[in-house]
Amino acid sequence: MKKTGLFFGTFNPIHIGHLILANHMAEFTDLDQVWFVVTPKSPFKAKQTLLANTHRYQMVYEAIREYPKMSLTDIEFHLPQPNYTIDTLTRLQEQYGKEHRFALIMGEDNLKGFHKWKNYEAILEYYPLYVYPRLSKGTIPPALREHPGIHRVDAPVMEISATFIREQHGAGKNIRPLLPEGVWRYMDEMNFYR
Numbered sequence: 001m002k003k004t005g006l007f008f009g010t011f012n013p014i015h016i017g018h019l020i021l022a023n024h025m026a027e028f029t030d031l032d033q034v035w036f037v038v039t040p041k042s043p044f045k046a047k048q049t050l051l052a053n054t055h056r057y058q059m060v061y062e063a064i065r066e067y068p069k070m071s072l073t074d075i076e077f078h079l080p081q082p083n084y085t086i087d088t089l090t091r092l093q094e095q096y097g098k099e100h101r102f103a104l105i106m107g108e109d110n111l112k113g114f115h116k117w118k119n120y121e122a123i124l125e126y127y128p129l130y131v132y133p134r135l136s137k138g139t140i141p142p143a144l145r146e147h148p149g150i151h152r153v154d155a156p157v158m159e160i161s162a163t164f165i166r167e168q169h170g171a172g173k174n175i176r177p178l179l180p181e182g183v184w185r186y187m188d189e190m191n192f193y194r
């Protein structure tokens with residue numbers, strides 16, 4: 001049984017903040033590996049300049065190709081939108097539950113609004129949450145603060161955002177160090193976010 005942490009996101013594009021975090025989870029917790037779940041449509045996210053699913057998937061592939069403990073899945077491409085995490089977890093459990101024990105990787109910012117997620121109680125009951133620190137407003141609801149299924153992970157805080165990368169790249173600034181090399185190359189060749 002492999003303990004597999006799931007890192008959900010739109011990854012538009014994936015950047016070194018995501019990668020450092022995923023690596024921290026794979027190397028410094030009891031998780032054996034991390035799977036990136038590329039989301040077509042996050043429930044609360046306003047419509048933004050979202051690249052096609054396949055391009056965002058390809059960029060995650062480029063970012064993790066030399067990291068044996070990381071993998072990615074397009075499972076949400078085949079599920080109804082917006083993509084509710086509980087539905088994806090159920091599907092993953094059906095398909096891979098015999099070989100994998102799944103956990104959810106989440107930033108502290110998302111934990112603050114977690115009580116608004118679809119069937120969040122069910123998520124908490126069946127899947128451990130690995131929560132990393134992030135600078136953000138708001139507070140963690142008291143019921144979640146001491147919940148036994150929530151594990152705090154002391155990962156480094158990196159305030160890099162995909163929105164900033166898209167905007168500044170579009171404005172002609174050099175954001176290259178914020179992207180894994182393969183992601184930068186793909187984005188540049190494909191003329192994304194220009």
Ligand SMILES: Nc1ncnc2c1ncn2[C@@H]1O[C@H](COP(=O)(O)OP(=O)(O)OP(=O)(O)O)[C@@H](O)[C@H]1O
Binds near residue numbers: 010013162
């Ligand atoms: N610098 C970062 N460090 C750690 N976690 C991050 C960082 N940036 C985003 N995340 C988290 O990673 C997950 C996937 O991020 P996602 O691509 O969906 O959003 P984002 O990077 O915040 O992009 P956008 O700016 O387009 O909203 C989210 O849960 C988000 O909170």
Ligand SMILES: O=C(O)c1ccc[n+]([C@@H]2O[C@H](COP(=O)([O-])O)[C@@H](O)[C@H]2O)c1
Binds near residue numbers: 044117
């Ligand atoms: O299931 C839900 O109700 C739900 C609500 C908000 C967000 N999510 C998941 O959390 C991931 C990160 O969300 P976001 O909006 O911070 O990018 C996103 O990719 C979704 O998979 C899930």
